[in-house]
Amino acid sequence: MSKIKIAELFYSIQGEGRYMGVPSVFLRTFGCNFTCGGFGMPRGEMSAERDAIAERMVEFQDYNELPLVSTGCDSYASWDPRFKDLSPMLETNAIVDRIMQILPHRRWEDEHLVVTGGEPLLGWQRAYPDLLDHDSMHGLKEITFETNGTQKLTPEFKEYLQRWRAQREITFSVSAKLPGSGEKWEEAILPEVVCEYEQVGYTYLKLVVATEQDLADAEQAVEEYRTAGFTGPVYVMPVGGVERVYTLNNRAVAEMAMRKGWRYSDRLQVPLFKNEWGT
Ligand code: SF4
Secondary structure: OOEEEEEEEEEEEOOOHHHOOOEEEEEEEOOOOOOOOOOOOOOOOOOOHHHHHHHOHHHOOOHHHOOOOOOOOOOHHHOOHHHHHHOOEEEHHHHHHHHHHHOOOOOOOOOEEEEEOOOOOOOOOOOHHHHHHOHHHOOOOEEEEEEOOOOOOOHHHHHHHHHHOOOOEEEEEEOOOOHHHOOOHHHHOOHHHHHHHHOOOEEEEEEEEOOHHHHHHHHHHHHHHHHOOOOOOEEEEEOOOOHHHHHHHHHHHHHHHHHHOOEEOOOOHHHHHOOOOOO
16 A cells, blocks of 8 residues: 655645636645745745744644745645655555545545645656556546656556546646756756656646746746646646735736746645735
């Protein structure tokens, strides 16, 4: 039986991208290859909010007790090793049991599964077939992997997804990290990886932008993806893990999207639920 280290498992409304507004189970896996300390910071500077929270770690027993951050990665506890004890390693059977408990009808109906992170394609590709082949998961018809677009699919997992896709819908929501995240271009913008996702599922780019410089970076990145053969849609999404930052930015980003002919993705979880853990 495979195991997955689970940062969070909750039921909510998908707030972003293609499935915005759809009731969804979120399976947040632990671990990421990035740290994205640059979000919300002046270019070249890194957020120190996460470090300040880690120093108070003894105060927190559960994800819901963790403070929200206005800079850096807003799901920091799903990959920073200092928070790892909040994330249990669970057998896939146990994960399915929990999923059934949080679905409103104790079975899949119109809900969609979001596998997110951290970076969900980093270490757990081997475990997903066990999870998805469980009898109770057969009613699931739509799954999205929310990825940063840097992890190649293993040949085994790619083949598995191609079979799974025959009767169901797979989506890759690729939040490629632009320089405003603090990550290096050559490590974050990997068009050949994302083109491979397109062979397996509906794939789109979802780029977080805040400034005109971010928009220029997004244009360059999209050009590189297109040159490599990527054909999917492009969304831009405002920065802002907290409402104060999000509302400063969202209209300007919608206007950028219209100018470029790209799609706008909201972050509905911010106005609806304040982006609290578990939403
Ligand atoms: S890739 Fe996503 S989860 Fe990983 S550090 Fe960046 S924002 Fe956070």
